[in-house]
Amino acid sequence: MSAEIIDGKAFAAEMRARVAQEVARLRDDHGLRPGLAVVLVGEDPASEVYVRNKGRQTLEAGMKSVEHKLDAATSQDDLLALIAQLNADASIHGILVQLPLPDHIDSDLVINAIAPEKDVDGFHILNVGLLGTGQKAMVPCTPLGCLMLLRARLGDLSGRNAVVLGRSNIVGKPMANLLLRDSCTVTVAHSRTRDLQEVCRRADILVAAVGRPQMVTGEWIRPGATVIDVGINRIPAPERGAGKHRLVGDVDFDSAAQVAGAITPVPGGVGPMTIACLLANTLTACCRIHGLPEPE
Numbered sequence: 001m002s003a004e005i006i007d008g009k010a011f012a013a014e015m016r017a018r019v020a021q022e023v024a025r026l027r028d029d030h031g032l033r034p035g036l037a038v039v040l041v042g043e044d045p046a047s048e049v050y051v052r053n054k055g056r057q058t059l060e061a062g063m064k065s066v067e068h069k070l071d072a073a074t075s076q077d078d079l080l081a082l083i084a085q086l087n088a089d090a091s092i093h094g095i096l097v098q099l100p101l102p103d104h105i106d107s108d109l110v111i112n113a114i115a116p117e118k119d120v121d122g123f124h125i126l127n128v129g130l131l132g133t134g135q136k137a138m139v140p141c142t143p144l145g146c147l148m149l150l151r152a153r154l155g156d157l158s159g160r161n162a163v164v165l166g167r168s169n170i171v172g173k174p175m176a177n178l179l180l181r182d183s184c185t186v187t188v189a190h191s192r193t194r195d196l197q198e199v200c201r202r203a204d205i206l207v208a209a210v211g212r213p214q215m216v217t218g219e220w221i222r223p224g225a226t227v228i229d230v231g232i233n234r235i236p237a238p239e240r241g242a243g244k245h246r247l248v249g250d251v252d253f254d255s256a257a258q259v260a261g262a263i264t265p266v267p268g269g270v271g272p273m274t275i276a277c278l279l280a281n282t283l284t285a286c287c288r289i290h291g292l293p294e295p296e
């Protein structure tokens with residue numbers, strides 16, 4: 001193995017510690033406490049784990065954490081009423097609605113009902129537009145975490161060839177916008193891309209967000225490239241015992257690590273950065289709402 005392992009877990013822990021310091025400073029200097037409300041509709045086990053982790057880490061950073069767990073049959077109107085209530089709540093600075101929502105609810109409508117300044121996921125149409133036009137936006141947490149890891153590893157990103165594999169609204173597209181903002185030459189690849197392997201092999205920076213376990217192998221990677229694996233896939237692991245599973249990324253770590261210059265592991269790469277960025281966004285939202293300088 002030749003690649004450097006990018007330790008997202010350690011980086012995220014440092015970031016959370018910095019956020020906690022700023023939260024303490026806000027309390028001491030201004031008597032403020034950032035508050036994050038997470039709304040979960042239905043009982044998706046994976047979402048429940050995320051929500052639990054988010055709540056725990058929010059409290060550990062010294063922030064207020066509120067969880068609203070709603071029944072899967074909750075009506076769209078009731079959900080919108082809750083969002084309106086949270087928008088008006090001065091103790092709440094960040095609102096996150098855990099996706100996916102049940103089919104009878106229009107996700108776009110709900111996300112766009114969140115006050116843009118409290119939209120810590122950065123999915124509101126206003127924040128999407130601000131990011132797309134290079135203005136000050138609330139930036140989606142997962143791509144923001146990827147960008148931080150890339151800057152930490154590579155420094156200035158300008159002029160680098162970046163390939164983003166995946167074009168979802170929550171990862172691929174905002175990732176492409178962030179890399180463009182940092183002056184990379186960006187290619188966005190997806191399920192209709194021709195010669196996908198060749199396209200990926202041109203990348204100095206390869207961000208994989210496809211949701212296909214271990215799809216990207218070493219042959220897809222340019223020697224020395226920096227590989228960011230966003231994928232979180234649960235696959236059977238009979239070697240661990242009957243019925244056991246393990247998490248893998250969209251990149252085949254073992255073959256990719258032979259070729260790449262640096263690579264994020266799964267777990268322990270992008271995943272922990274997502275929650276750290278959520279805390280950072282909540283802190284930023286609190287500062288902006290109160291007209292205070294934003295932390296670096």
Ligand code: NDP
Binds near residue numbers: 167170233250
């Ligand atoms: P989506 O399913 O919304 O998007 C997947 C994208 O990959 C689509 O653009 C799709 O193309 C493309 N794609 C799918 N199959 C192929 C293929 N065979 N070849 C080329 N492109 C393909 O997924 P998300 O963006 O929401 O998530 C991607 C991965 O990241 C998942 O594993 C998810 O679990 C993980 N994730 C991790 C997070 C974290 O915190 N680490 C947070 C969010 C997601 P097309 O548009 O043409 O259909």
